[in-house]
Structure formats: structure tokens, C-alpha cells
Amino acid sequence: GQASAPDYLTGLNPEQREAVETVDGPVLVLAGAGTGKTRVLTTRIAHILATNRAYPSQILAVTFTNKAAREMKERIGHLVGGAVEGMPWLGTFHSIGVKLLRRHAELVGLSSDFTILDTDDVVRLIKQIIQAEGLDDKRWPAKQFAQMIDGWKNKGLDPAQIPEGDARAFANGKGRELYAAYQARLKTLNACDFGDLLLHPIRMFKANPDVLKEYHQRFKYVLVDEYQDTNTAQYMWLRLLAQRPQGVPQNVCCVGDDDQSIYGWRGAEVDNILRFEKDFPGAKVIKLERNYRSTEHILGAAGYLIAHNEGRLGKTLFTDRVDPNDEKVVVHAAWDSEEEARAVGEEIEQLQRNQHPLNNMAILVRASFQMREFEDRFVTLGLNYRVIGGPRFYERMEIRDAMAYFRLICQPADDLAFERIVNTPKRGLGDTTIRALHDYARARDIPMLAAASDIIETDELKPKARKALFDVVMMFRRWGELLENTPHTELAEQVLEESGYTDMWKNDKSAEAPGRLDNLKELVRSMEAFESLRGFLEHVSLVMDVEQNENMDAVSIMTLHSAKGLEFETVFLPGWEEGLFPHQRALDEGGRSGLEEERRLAYVGITRAKRRCHIWFVSNRRIHGLWQSTMPSRFLDELPTTHVEVAEAETSYGGYGRNPYGQSRFDKQEPFQNNYTTPGWKRAQANKTDATRDNWGNRSGHSVERIGYGESGPKARTIDGE
Ligand code: ATP
Ligand code: MG
Numbered sequence: 248g249q250a251s252a253p254d255y256l257t258g259l260n261p262e263q264r265e266a267v268e269t270v271d272g273p274v275l276v277l278a279g280a281g282t283g284k285t286r287v288l289t290t291r292i293a294h295i296l297a298t299n300r301a302y303p304s305q306i307l308a309v310t311f312t313n314k315a316a317r318e319m320k321e322r323i324g325h326l327v328g329g330a331v332e333g334m335p336w337l338g339t340f341h342s343i344g345v346k347l348l349r350r351h352a353e354l355v356g357l358s359s360d361f362t363i364l365d366t367d368d369v370v371r372l373i374k375q376i377i378q379a380e381g382l383d384d385k386r387w388p389a390k391q392f393a394q395m396i397d398g399w400k401n402k403g404l405d406p407a408q409i410p411e412g413d414a415r416a417f418a419n420g421k422g423r424e425l426y427a428a429y430q431a432r433l434k435t436l437n438a439c440d441f442g443d444l445l446l447h448p449i450r451m452f453k454a455n456p457d458v459l460k461e462y463h464q465r466f467k468y469v470l471v472d473e474y475q476d477t478n479t480a481q482y483m484w485l486r487l488l489a490q491r492p493q494g495v496p497q498n499v500c501c502v503g504d505d506d507q508s509i510y511g512w513r514g515a516e517v518d519n520i521l522r523f524e525k526d527f528p529g530a531k532v533i534k535l536e537r538n539y540r541s542t543e544h545i546l547g548a549a550g551y552l553i554a555h556n557e558g559r560l561g562k563t564l565f566t567d568r569v570d571p572n573d574e575k576v577v578v579h580a581a582w583d584s585e586e587e588a589r590a591v592g593e594e595i596e597q598l599q600r601n602q603h604p605l606n607n608m609a610i611l612v613r614a615s616f617q618m619r620e621f622e623d624r625f626v627t628l629g630l631n632y633r634v635i636g637g638p639r640f641y642e643r644m645e646i647r648d649a650m651a652y653f654r655l656i657c658q659p660a661d662d663l664a665f666e667r668i669v670n671t672p673k674r675g676l677g678d679t680t681i682r683a684l685h686d687y688a689r690a691r692d693i694p695m696l697a698a699a700s701d702i703i704e705t706d707e708l709k710p711k712a713r714k715a716l717f718d719v720v721m722m723f724r725r726w727g728e729l730l731e732n733t734p735h736t737e738l739a740e741q742v743l744e745e746s747g748y749t750d751m752w753k754n755d756k757s758a759e760a761p762g763r764l765d766n767l768k769e770l771v772r773s774m775e776a777f778e779s780l781r782g783f784l785e786h787v788s789l790v791m792d793v794e795q796n797e798n799m800d801a802v803s804i805m806t807l808h809s810a811k812g813l814e815f816e817t818v819f820l821p822g823w824e825e826g827l828f829p830h831q832r833a834l835d836e837g838g839r840s841g842l843e844e845e846r847r848l849a850y851v852g853i854t855r856a857k858r859r860c861h862i863w864f865v866s867n868r869r870i871h872g873l874w875q876s877t878m879p880s881r882f883l884d885e886l887p888t889t890h891v892e893v894a895e896a897e898t899s900y901g902g903y904g905r906n907p908y909g910q911s912r913f914d915k916q917e918p919f920q921n922n923y924t925t926p927g928w929k930r931a932q933a934n935k936t937d938a939t940r941d942n943w944g945n946r947s948g949h950s951v952e953r954i955g956y957g958e959s960g961p962k963a964r965t966i967d968g969e
Contacts, residue, residue, distance in 0.1 A: 255293050255326040259283075266500070266533045267291045270300060270468065273489075273527035276502040277520065279564040280549070280854035281540030284502035285812060288470050289319050291500060292334075293326035295468055307466040307488065308337040311473040312636075315812055316342070319472075336466070340481050344444035347451075354455055355447045362438045366757070369393050369440050376428050380421060387418045391756040396426055400442025401514030403449065403480040406430060445480045452487045462488060467498060473812060474503030474523075478514040486526055497527055505560045506553050509808060509848050511840065512758075512833075520560070538566045540814050542573040545860050547890035549853040555885050556843045576853070576860045578883060579894040583867045584617070584822070585776075588624040591819050594861065595630060595802060598817060605631055607816035609803040611852050613828040615640070615762060616769040617821060618804050623773065626790045631801035636809030641787050645752065645763040646770055650787065652742050656726045657781050660694040669699075669719060672751035676719075680712040696723060722746060735780040739771050761832065772869050807848045810855050818856035821863040823849075823880035849882045 256264060266276050266287045276284055292308060295301050310316040316338045324331045336343060345363070352359040364372070373396075374389035395417060399409050406427040414423040433439055439447060452459040469489040471477070477485065489499035501523060508517045524530045538546055546564055553559070581587040595608060610621055619640040625632045640646060648671055651664035658664075670676040687707065688698035702708060703717045722745060729738050743749045749767065752760050777783040803815070822828055829845035837844060853860055864879045 253294075253297060255290055255297070259287075259290065260535075260537055262533055262535050262537075263287050263290075265531075266502075266535075267294050269531055269533075270295060271496040271498055273497045273523070273530035274500040275474075275520070275523050275527075275530050275532045276500070276535060277504070277532060277560065277562070278502070278535035279504055279538065279562045280507060280851070281538040281546075281814070282535035282564065283537075283539055284504070284535065285315075285319075285472055287535075288472050288500065288502055289322050290326060291470065292319075292468075293323050296323070296331065297327050301467040303331055303334045304336065305465060305467045306334065306336060306470070307343070307468070308334065308470040309340055309343065309472065309485075310337070311339065311476065311811060313339055313342065315472065340477075340484065341441065341444050344448055344484075347448045348439070348444060351448075351451050351455075351458060354451045354458065356434050357437055357439065357447075360437070362436075363444070364433075364438050364440050366393070368438075370757075372432060372436075373425075373429060376425060376432060377418070380418070380425065380428070382418050382421070388754075388756045392417055392422075392425065394756065394758065395422070396429065396440075397442055398514060399426065400440075400446055401478045401480055403446065403483045405446075405450075442480070445484050449480065449484050449487060459487060463491060469499040471499075471501040472503075473507075474501040475505050475508040475517055475520060476503075476510045476515040476811075477519050478510075479516055479519075480514075482516065482519045482522070490526070499527060504562075506556070506562070506847055507811065507851050509811065509844060509851060511844050512837070517558075534562065536563050536565060538564045540857050541566065541854060542858055543569045544573055544575045544890040545853060545856050545858075548576040548860070548886050549850050551887040551890070552853065552882060552885045553846065553850040556846050558840070558843060574859055575890055575892045576862065576886065577892055577894050578823075578886070579861060579863045580879075581863060581865045583865050583869075584620045585624075587821050587863050587865050588620040591621065591821065591861075591863065592624045592628050592630065594819075596628065599630075603816065605800045605802045608819070609805065609810065609813070609815040609817070609855065610819045610821065611805060611807050611810050611855065613807055613822055613830060613848070614765060615643070615806060616765045617827075619766075619769050619773055621804055621821075622790060623776075623786075625802065631799050632804055633799075633801045635803050635805040637806070639791075640766070640769075641791055643763075643766055645766055648748060649739075649743060649767060649770055650784070652746060652748070653739065653780055654784060655696065655723065656730055656738075656742070657784060659696045659723070659727070662688075662695045665695045665699075668746070668748075669695075669716075672747045674715040674719065674747075675711060676715050677712075680708060680716070683707060684716075696720070730780065735777070735783065736771055736774045738780065739774055743767060743771070768869075807852050811851060814855055814857055816857050817859040817861070818852070819861050819863070820849075820852050823862050823864040823883055824868065824877040825880055826877065827868070828880050828882070846882065846885075 256267065259267060260283075263283050263286070266274060267290045270291070276287055278284055288308070292306055295306060296303065308316075308319070310319060320331060320334055320337060323334070335346070338346075348355070348357070348361070349359050352361055370389045370393050373393050374384050377384045377387055377389055377392065395413070399413070406423050409423060409426065414420065416422060418425060433443070452462075466488060469485070471485065485499075489497055491497045503520060505517050505520055508515060511517070524532065541549075543566055546566055550564055579587075579590065581590055591610065595605070598608065599605060612618055612621075615637060618634060622632065622634070622640050634640075641650070648668055651661075651667040654661045654664040655668070666681065669681065684695055684698055684702060687702050688695045691698065691701075693701075699716050700720050703713055703720060706713075708716065726738065726742055729741070733741075749764070752763050752767070755763075774780070774783045777786060828849070829842055833841040833845050835841075853862075862883070864877070864883065866877060867874050868877050869875070
């Protein structure tokens with residue numbers, strides 16, 4: 248009974264408790280954000296341990312990130328009192344895969360000290376294989392093939408299993424052959440790629456039923472968090488480990504939320520949720536509907552938004568936490584991203600003055616280039632921040648490369664910068680040349696760029712290398728001459744073009760390349776605020792000097808994708824504009840399902856907030872060097888006015904001098920896809936007084952039933968009946 252239940256159970260609601268206590272047999276917890284799915288998993292493990300059903304080493308638990316695994320371990324310790332000595336099988340699919348593979352490497356033809364190749368290694372290897380086949384690797388780029396292989400591996404496909412059409416699509420029908428050759432090459436190198444960390448164990452288990460049986464005996468309980476984002480290979484792996492012969496209970500518990508499936512572009516299959524009941528007959532499906540995280544307004548906004556998706560299992564969410572003092576979700580407009588960052592910074596400082604720790608605040612962006620503006624602003628303000636799930640803006644590879652060019656122009660003695668970019672993009676200046684150059688510079692005690700300038704006059708280098716180096720030296724001479732008299736942003740653009748650096752990424756077929764190009768554009772844009780290239784470089788070194796310390800009180804900045812599973816008191820969601828969010832690429836490549844995945848991402852964003860959620864959009868962004876008017880995200884139209892308000896004109900940093908909402912956006916609007924009749928957030932704005940609208944610099948006097956999206960009111964159209 249309740250009275251005698253251990254502490255860790257008493258706080259749970261009946262459904263959560265059922266999910267925790269149903270330890271025998273398959274369980275699927277399907278529930279919306281913040282309903283305690285992760286908490287159920289953690290408590291379930293604590294319960295299994297506390298009731299001596301299994302040792303820590305007999306529990307297999309999969310989390311989405313390593314950080315989540317560490318946190319879970321810690322919390323289990325709290326729940327059962329005292330440290331849990333080792334949970335060796337708690338981790339991500341990959342970390343558990345490595346562990347399995349190290350133990351049984353020989354069963355798949357590797358030895359246990361195999362190396363794991365990173366993406367660069369993989370591409371280099373594939374390029375060799377393509378060339379060895381006598382194919383032109385310009386026509387058939389290695390990067391592209393690497394991505395195809397990754398896609399096949401996500402689906403759990405060996406060379407023999409890939410669809411005929413896929414095999415034909417690459418290298419005149421040699422796709423299958425090349426894939427097989429790649430796998431063979433990996434084996435000789437005693438190496439594997441990320442996909443193999445899952446596929447090898449699958450192969451190994453299939454070929455060695457006795458080994459699989461051993462693990463069936465070991466893993467008495469299997470648990471998976473963020474189940475909606477598992478891909479096919481992960482699902483196969485899981486099913487192998489969790490399924491038991493008939494009559495033996497399959498103690499597997501998966502928790503997930505179809506509305507938070509945001510990795511479709513990486514091969515995740517929401518359908519795994521539907522397959523669960525088929526593959527694990529008799530599964531108990533538990534729904535959690537009470538949300539413990541967020542206010543009524545935050546839930547209302549998120550729920551209303553996600554209802555615009557068609558492909559949903561459908562869930563309800565409610566909260567008991569209804570407090571008249573709760574703030575609505577607030578939508579803010581800003582002139583441009585600089586003002587957006589300034590406004591968010593002010594808001595954060597305001598909260599800080601009211602004793603809110605920075606640790607409780609997060610900025611969640613759609614694209615990593617958006618971080619730059621916030622990082623710069625926070626450095627100016629002296630506000631601590633940390634970037635989660637990736638490098639800080641100025642630490643990104645492409646930014647460092649570009650900065651190395653700029654540094655070397657301003658400071659020709661910067662050898663580190665020289666070495667970084669002398670052969671980036673590839674110019675045929677290999678290690679031998681660099682070493683010769685290095686020795687030459689050392690012997691004469693001069694910088695490497697100066698040495699290069701000298702050495703090309705000699706015959707120390709082979710003609711090809713000499714010519715390549717000559718070109719580099721000439722480029723830097725030319726840029727050096729331009730330094731004083733050319734506007735620095737122009738020079739920066741010129742450098743990135745003429746060096747071939749931009750082209751290098753334009754020709755790159757990897758998934759990250761477009762994001763890197765965006766970051767480079769943002770870099771050039773960010774220089775505008777400075778007088779000179781030197782001034783800018785100084786600024787960046789100051790930004791980079793700000794320490795990043797785990798324990799300091801700091802605002803978190805991360806992408807929406809990295810925010811999964813996390814929660815914060817206050818969440819800022821900037822950049823809600825068409826083309827950025829929903830992202831144009833997702834729309835172009837994914838059509839309707841791309842849009843729905845973007846909307847799920849918006850749902851994830853809003854539901855990270857416990858108490859405060861502030862959404863921003865700007866009316867101007869600089870795209871391809873030109874200022875362009877942007878349109879507010881369609882997702883803003885999909886928020887309910889009952890839970891959302893539009894911020895009053897924020898004149899302290901406002902003063903736009905014109906209506907920040909820019910032009911009418913109704914031409915492009917899609918019809919609603921659901922049954923809701925309340926028009927979106929625009930109604931709230933329409934109902935505001937003219938006085939408010941005057942603060943936006945809008946002409947007063949036109950009807951408040953209309954929305955003055957255009958600069959002149961009369962052009963605006965009514966919201967209803969459109
Ligand atoms: P997401 O879908 O975002 O991953 P989730 O379903 O995993 O969310 P949790 O992170 O487990 O939700 O829980 C959300 C918050 O609610 C946490 O702060 C958690 O401690 C709290 N919580 C969950 N269940 C309860 C409960 N029964 N009583 C009090 N607080 C709870
Ligand atoms: Mg969770």
C-alpha cells in the first residue's frame with residue numbers, strides 16, 4: 248500500500264507508478280513532453296535495484312546522449328541512497344555498441360583494439376576506394392557516397408541487402424561493389440565506422456546465437472529513453488537483445504513521444520513506436536497525461552501548435568499547476584538579429600536582477616549561425632554563457648579557418664595561422680613541402696610566410712609545390728596591400744572567395760556543408776560592427792578568452808536538436824521567421840513531412856520551458872550580403888491567443904521608426920490543417936489599442952479590426968475570413 252511504499256515511489260502518479268512497477272513484460276510509455284517519462288525510467292531502474300531483481304550490471308539502459316546517461320546514473324544513486332556502483336550498460340546506443348564490439352571483435356573479423364574512424368577518415372578511405380576502381384572522384388564524390396553508406400547503415404543494410412535502385416544510383420551501378428569494398432577495407436585496417444558500432448553487434452548476434460543467449464541471460468531488464476528517435480538499425484539491435492523465446496517475459500520498457508521525433512533526417516523511424524506492440528506481444532501501453540514541467544500557458548501554446556500536424560498518434564496533456572500569475576508565452580518582434588540579441592540580453596539581465604540564476608535560462612536556436620550574435624552580445628555585457636552540444640561559434644572549424652586567413656593578413660608572422668590554411672583548401676602542399684618550409688624558416692629564424700616568399704625563388708621545392716606556394720604568397724601579398732584601403736568586410740569576402748575556401752564548402756556534399764557556409768556569411772556580417780579587421784580580430788580573441796567553466800552560473804545556448812529532454816525555467820526562442828524556422832532546407836527536401844518535423848522541433852522548443860517562454864522574430868535578416876525583409880514564421884500563426892501575447896513595443900531597445908512586422912504575409916499563408924477556429928496570435932495584436940501600435944511606429948487611425956502589417960494600415964487585410 249501507499250503507506251509502506253518506499254520513498255522513491257510515493258511522489259509518482261498512478262500511471263507513472265504502474266510504469267515503474269510493471270517490471271515483468273514489455274512496457275511502452277507513450278506520452279507528451281514533461282510528463283515524467285525520463286523520471287519513470289530512472290525510478291524504474293531504482294526500483295529494480297532496490298527490490299533486488301537485478302544487479303546494476305544486469306540492466307541495459309539506453310539514453311540519447313552521454314550527458315543524459317551521467318545524469319541518470321546520478322539520480323538513480325539519489326533514489327536508492329548511496330552510489331550505484333557501476334551501471335556498465337547505461338549509455339548511448341553507440342557507447343554500448345563499442346563495448347559489445349570490444350568484447351567480441353573477433354567474431355566479426357576484427358581484433359579488440361580496432362579503431363573507430365571519424366567522418367574525415369571515412370571520406371578519405373572511400374575516396375581511395377573510388378579511385379582504386381578507376382572512377383573519377385570528382386564525378387562521384389566520396390562525401391556523397393559516405394552519406395549513402397551512412398543511410399544504408401541506419402537502415403541496417405549490408406551490401407547484399409541494399410535496394411537495386413540505390414546500388415545503381417552511384418558510380419554507374421557500382422554502388423554495391425564499392426560498399427562491399429569499403430567494408431573489406433575496414434576489416435583489413437582493423438577499423439570500423441559509427442554505423443558499424445551497431446551493425447557489427449547485430450551481425451555478431453545473428454551469427455552466434457549462443458553469444459546472444461549469454462546476453463539474454465545477462466540483461467534481465469532493458470530500458471530505452473527517447474524511443475521515438477531510434478532508427479531501424481537501433482531498433483533491430485534492441486529487438487535482438489530484448490526479445491525472448493516464447494513464455495519468457497520480455498522485460499523491455501521504452502519511453503517516447505511521437506511529437507518529439509526530430510531526427511527523421513538522420514534515419515529515425517517514428518514507426519518503431521507502432522511496431523513495438525507487434526514485436527512485443529502483450530505489451531502494456533501506458534499513457535501519461537499530467538505534465539509536471541510547464542505552466543498551463545506553455546502547455547497550451549505547445550499543444551495548439553502541434554495539433555497542426557497530421558501524422559500524430561494524438562495525446563492530451565494537462566497540468567494542475569494553474570496559477571493566475573503565470574505569464575503567457577510572449578512573442579516579440581525585433582528589427583534585426585542584433586536588436587534581437589540585445590533585447591534578449593536585457594531580459595536576461597532583468598531576470599538576473601530579480602534573483603533568477605542564469606543556469607535556469609536557455610536560448611534555443613534553429614541554426615548554429617544564430618549563436619554568434621548572442622555570444623558577442625553576452626561577451627559585451629559580461630554575461631556568462633555556455634554552448635551545449637557543439638563548439639562555440641568562433642570555435643567552429645570553418646570559422647577558425649577563415650580567421651586564420653584574416654590573422655595572417657594582419658600578422659604575417661602568425662605561423663599557426665599559416666600552417667592551418669596553407670593547404671586548406673587542398674593545393675597540393677603536402678607534409679613534405681610544409682616540413683621543408685618549416686626547416687627553412689627555422690634555419691633563418693623568420694616566419695613561415697616570409698620563408699615561403701623566399702623559398703619560391705630557390706629550387707628547393709618540386710615545381711608543382713613551388714607553383715602552388717607561389718600562388719599562396721601572391722594572394723597574401725595582394726590582400727596585404729588591400730588591408731589599409733579596402734573596407735574590411737569586402738576584403739574578408741574577397742579572401743574567402745579568392746582563396747577557394749568558400750568553393751571548398753560549396754563543392755562539399757556533406758550534410759554539414761550548407762550550415763558551414765551560413766556560418767561563414769554570419770562571420771563576415773559580424774565584422775560590420777567593427778572599424779577594421781584588426782579591431783575585429785581583437786574582439787574575437789576577447790570572446791575566446793572568456794572561460795567556459797562547468798560550475799559557473801551561465802546561460803545555456805544550444806540548438807533545438809540538442810535541447811531534447813532538457814528543461815529550464817526560462818526559454819528564449821529566437822529567429823522564428825519563414826525560411827529559418829521552418830527552415831527552408833527542411834521544406835525543400837522534406838515537403839510536408841519536412842514541415843511537420845520542423846513543427847515538432849518547435850514543440851520541443853516550447854516544452855523545454857517551465858515558467859517562461861519568449862519567442863522572437865526579426866523583420867530583417869541579411870542574406871547573401873543583402874538585407875532582406877523576412878516574414879514571421881507560420882508557426883506564430885499557429886499559437887493560440889489564450890496562452891500567447893504579443894510584447895508591447897519595447898522602446899528601450901526599440902525605436903524602430905516603423906512597424907517592425909514589415910510587410911503583409913498573408914499571401915503565402917497556408918490554410919489551417921486542423922479543426923481549430925481561433926485565429927492565431929494575430930488576434931491578440933489586433934485587439935491592442937492604437938496607442939500600442941503607435942509605439943511600433945505605425946500610423947494610427949485605421950481600424951483595430953485590421954492588422955497593420957503593411958507600413959500603411961489601409962493595405963492590411965483582416966484576419967478573419969481569409
Ligand atoms: P521530455 O519529453 O521533455 O523528455 P519527460 O516526459 O521525460 O519529458 P521528465 O523530464 O521525466 O519528463 O519530467 C519533467 C519534470 O517533471 C521533471 O522536472 C521531473 O522531475 C518532474 N516530474 C515528473 N514526474 C513527477 C511527479 N510525479 N511529481 C513531481 N514532479 C515530477
Ligand atoms: Mg525525457
